[in-house]
Amino acid sequence: MATFNNININSGFLLTRxxxxxxxxxxxxxxxxxxxxxxKLQIKHELAVFFVEHHQLEIAQGILTAQDIPLAKSQQLSLKTFAQQKVAALYFNSMRSFYRAREALKAKQIKCYEDDIRPDDRFLMERHITADITYVSDVMTKGLGDYIDGKPSNDSDKASQGYQLITQARCKRATAQSDISLTMLSIDIECSMQGQLYSIGLYACNTNTSASKDEFKRVLMIGEPQATSENYIQWLKDEKQLLQQFIVAVNGFxxxxxxxxxxxxxxxILLQKRCDLYGIEFAIGRDGSSPNWRKNANNPEQNFIEIAGRxxxxxxxLLKSATYSFASFSLDNVAHKLLGLGKKVVDVDNRVEEITDNFNHNKPALAAYNLEDCRLVWLIFEKTQLLAFAQLRAQLTGLAIDRIGGSVAAFTNxxxxxxxxxxxxxxxxxxxxxxxxSPGGYVMDSIPGLYENVLVLDFKSLYPSIIRTFKIDPMGLIEGLEEVRALKSVKDKDGHWHQDNRLRVIKGFDGAxxxxxxxxxPDIIETLWLERDKAKLxxxxxxxxxxxxxMNSFYGVLGSSGCRFFDPRLSGSITKRSHEILKKTSRWITAKGHKVIYGDTDSLFVYIGADKSKQQxxxxxxxxxxxxxxxxxxxxQQEFKITSQLEIEFETHFTQFLMPKIRGFNTGKNAGKNTGKGQNDIGTKKRYAGIANGVMIFKGLETVRSDWTELSKDFQQELYRLVFNDEPIDEYIKMIVANLKHGHYDNKLIYQKKIRRKLSDYVNTPPHIKAALIANKKLTAQGKEQQYKHxxxxxxxxxxxxxxxLEFNDSKLDYDFYVEKQLKPIADDILPFIGRDFESIAGDQLGLF
Incomplete structure (x- = not known):
């Protein structure tokens, strides 16, 4: 806290608005x-605003008057639209009036601009406030400029709730990012299939003021107290008391x-429903309020929760927002992949039954399981720095810290x-x-083959680099086109637009x-770029x-029809320029005597010959x-008089590299190693494998796909390792086929797939949907709720x-199917390049069983 002329100037990190x-x-x-x-800051007497074109102002005012919609004020502005039309602002002192006015004017074909921006977002945005806020906590205003009427509350009731209330607050952007530490609490519930609560776990391990960790463990459990060595269990007589104690625990922590x-x-969602059932106010807000709920307009199954001060x-x-990818986002799978840990339950696939059994017969075991789920979530947040990621994203863009996605909103802010x-x-x-x-990223036809020494050259953040280099910008496009109109009005003596004038703007594509x-x-990206370089250091x-x-989202925003700044001339000037850059760079490399075998979006794969050492x-x-x-x-510089911000990096050296052919096209046995011969073959795109720095890398192949079996992944990794290292393959292939047919790999022949739509939306029924329908039918026959849905x-x-x-299967597996559909395609991607084929190796195994 700083003091200026006896006025306390404070700062804080924005949690909710x-x-x-x-x-x-x-x-x-x-x-x-x-x-x-x-x-808690309260800013009163704000106005909601949208804009109309100036020539329609009187008509708009007449419509609002006729429909008795109160207008706080209107004002002519010097602002204009991208079509160069002057605008006026219409202000409203209630959201009800704002919404009514917007609908009334649209119904009369009056175009309303920026009518989808909420006043709280506009309040922050126009002050360039992202997440760090400076505010005044004293009524004195002398010499403070922007700060007026910042009144702290002396309300004893509010003070007892553990927060400070400031009315008529004035705020502005903080000059530096805050280092305020946010506290977390991990929550998990256990319940029956019908939604009846058994227990609620809470876990935290926050850093205290002495920089050490304070571990908090508690499980609220319904049941009579039992003798146990675990002192974190709090016993409660029924579900109503459980909910009441949970509210006390959340507010207490x-x-x-x-x-x-x-x-x-x-x-x-379940906690809210159970509170409603018992008539309990779900008062977990910092001011004692209950949460506000709203649904995603585009996905009614997704809910958003707003809790005052939390x-x-x-x-x-958050993991998805941070671009993490897993075959399954189940807690057990993610914890296993990231932490090497798993749930405290014997049978993960039937954990609901085990949870219910533990609730009835072994409550301490259920408590341990409940608490461990809370702890696993906490450890995942720590391992991946998810809270820091969310805070930094909010500080950089002004997005609410809990905002999912939001690249369009970030750009707008x-x-x-x-x-x-x-x-x-x-x-x-x-x-x-x-x-x-506008086209997507450039993906060139690949030259299939098994190669030694392939270099990957990668343009560093190509799309942001193109934006910086060629000054691609929504307003820049409008200003550039206006400048061109003015320049074209001045002709040379032959009636042409003079070439010197062309260089006063930067030419894009499609008339941009x-x-x-x-x-x-370009300047926003440059600032972010420099910040990222600092972060790396x-x-x-x-x-x-x-x-x-x-940075990488900005192209997607400009190319998305869901963004107000969408214009194909913008996105096209990025992607078409990227095509030009990759093609021209490929020609330069070829002229140097090397062979470009593949290119994808921002990368080129260059074969430099099998005779090169690592140093060469x-x-x-x-x-x-x-x-x-x-x-x-x-x-x-020669063509555009601009400074290149393009930067290509030598990223990877594959000592061994496979670019497969498209399945269904024959690669003859003469397609030799290291050469990529077989010119009639068609190479794949976005699918390859190789060894770099002694590590096997797979892209787009079965090893990294969630819809192939575990056996197929194991088989691919070992077979490719053998081929890349020029080791014998026959015995390995024969062993895998034989063991498969003997039933040794039954637990690795399981398919797992997510249901992407409602079951009723599928016309042609793929295998996973057939399985879901069968499972639901059997569950219904057992008197259970259908489990499989969108x-x-x-x-x-x-x-x-x-x-x-899987859960209802009692039939013999079709081993021939798995050999034909899981092993053979993988083998046939690589074996022809060493003059071999799957059937000639495994043929004597195929008919034995």
Missing amino acids: QVQDSASGLQVTLWLKSSSGPV DADILIGWNVINFDF VVLDGID LYLPKLHRSGYIAPNMGDGDSGLV YFSRDAHFL QKNAALSQAIKII ATKIGLELQKFINDKWQYTL RSTIRYVITLEGVQP
Whole structure:
């Protein structure tokens, strides 16, 4: 806390934001975590606003008057649309009036601009506030400028709740990122299939003021007290008391962040329903309020929870936002992959039955299981720095810390205030759709083969680099086109647009021209780029990853029709330029005497010959890196008078490398090693394998796919290792086939697949849907609830009687099917390149059983 002219200036980290109607008009409420604890800021007398074109202002006012919709005020502005139309602002002192006015005007074909921006978001955005906020906690205002009427509350009731209330608060962006530590509490519930609660686990291990860790363990359990050595179990007589004690525990611990696994759409939804059943107020907000719930308009099955002064972070959603990928996002699988740990339950596949059995007969075992689930989530958050990632993303973009996805919102937060200060308002969705289609990333045809010495040259953040280099920017496009119109009006003596004038703008694709000076996105990316370089030097993995995701999302935003700045001329000027860059770079490499065998989006795979040592390969890679970077610097300066921000890196040296052919096309036995011969073959895209630094790497192949069996993955990894190391393969293949047919691998022949749609939406029924339908039918026959539906995962096998759900299967597995569909395709991807084939090796095994 700083003091200026007897006024206390405080700072905090933004947890939640909200806007609501009040008797005195709109009120924005911000909950912060400060160095002295939680703070509730109230900003009163705010106005909601949207814009209409100036020439329609009087018509709009007449419509609102006729429908008795109160308008706080209207104001002509110097701002204009991308179509160069001046606008006026319409202000409202309630959200009800704002929504009514918006619908009334749209019904009369009056276009409303920026009518989807909430006043609380606009309040923060226009002040360039992301997550770190400076605010005043004293009524005195002398000499403070922006800070007016910051009144701390002396309400004893509020003080007893453990937070400070400041009314009529004034805020602005903090000058530096806060180092305020947020506290977490991990929550997990255990219940019956019908949703009756058994127990609730809570776990935390936060750093205290002495920089050591304080471990908190508690399991609230329904039942009579039992003799146990575990002192973390709190016994409660019934479900009602369990819920009441949970509310007391949450408020008593007073965490900033509540975490869990599918915690919103399962745990908190169920807790809310059980509270409603018993007439209990689910008062877990810091001000004693209950949560607000809302549904995702595009996905009604997804719920969002807003708790006053607390944030709920779901481990699954955050891992996906941080670009983690797992075959299954079950807690057991993720904990196993990341931590080498698993659940405290014997039979994971039938854990509900075991949980119920433990509740009835072994409550201490259930408590241990419940607590361990909480602890696993905590350890995953620690291992992957998920909280730090969420905080940094909020600080960089202004997104709410619990926001899922939100790349469009992040772009808007960063871009819109700059746009307004340059005299423009944002377009509406659909304004930039010119009927053009921009292509995706460049993927060149590959040359299949088994190679020694393949170098991967990768353009570092290619799309952001193109944006920086060619000044690609929404406002820059509008300004560039305006400049071109002015320039084209001045012709040379032959009536042509003079060539010198062409260089005053930067030419894009599909008729796009970009201003050299009027733009923001290139500068935003440059700032983020420098911050990422700093993060790398500091070995701050969470920050580096957050920045990378944000930068790379900007192309997706500009290419998404769900973004107000969507314009195919923007996205096309990025992707078409990337195609040009990769093709030209490939020609330069070929002219150097090397062979480009594949290219994908921002990478080129270069075969340099089997006769090169590791040292020679590294030398060639670094030479190519310097040559290409220098060449682009010179080329762009000559053609566009711009400085290249493109940077290619020698990333990987594959000592052994396989580029398979597309399955179904014959690769003859003469397709020799190291050469990629067989010119009639068609190579795959986004599928390859190799050895780099002694490590096997698979891309797009069965080893990294979730819809192939465990046996297929084991088989692929070992077979490829043998081939890459020029070791015998016959005995290994024969052994795998024989053991498979003897039933030794039955536990590795299980398919696992997620149900992506509603079961009723499938016209052609794929195997996993057949298995789901069979399982649901059998569950119904047993008087149980159907388990398999949209978003659930089914495990199944292929038997002599066809597809069967694993849990109900009692038929013999179809071993011939697994040999033909799981082993043979994998072997045939690589064996022809060494003059061998699967059937000639395994033929004597195939008919034995």
